[in-house]
Amino acid sequence: MFTPNPNFLQDLQADPETVHAMEGFANTALEFAQIASPSKTFSERLSVEVDGDQVALVSDWSLWAIIEYGAVQSPPYAPIRLGIQAAGLQLTDDGSTP
Numbered sequence: 001m002f003t004p005n006p007n008f009l010q011d012l013q014a015d016p017e018t019v020h021a022m023e024g025f026a027n028t029a030l031e032f033a034q035i036a037s038p039s040k041t042f043s044e045r046l047s048v049e050v051d052g053d054q055v056a057l058v059s060d061w062s063l064w065a066i067i068e069y070g071a072v073q074s075p076p077y078a079p080i081r082l083g084i085q086a087a088g089l090q091l092t093d094d095g096s097t098p
Contacts, residue, residue: 026089030048
């Protein structure tokens with residue numbers, strides 16, 4: 001008889017093979033985001049970070065939010081969001097850092 005594992009998602013996320021696969025998807029999203037970026041500096045400051053079972057596409061540039069979300073005089077180019085979508089992934093932007 002089948003007994004569901006109540007920790008299935010946590011176990012799956014903690015599996016090193018899953019983390020490695022997600023890192024590969026994140027690197028694909030990184031490539032697409034760099035292509036979509038309107039700024040060479042922004043493109044060069046994007047990276048993939050892995051912390052335990054968390055994989056994130058991040059920028060260490062102080063102006064990243066203006067490029068991603070726009071401002072009064074600047075449109076939202078959204079290269080990170082476009083890169084994630086182009087890689088076939090779903091965006092989870094909860095404001096946390098890895």
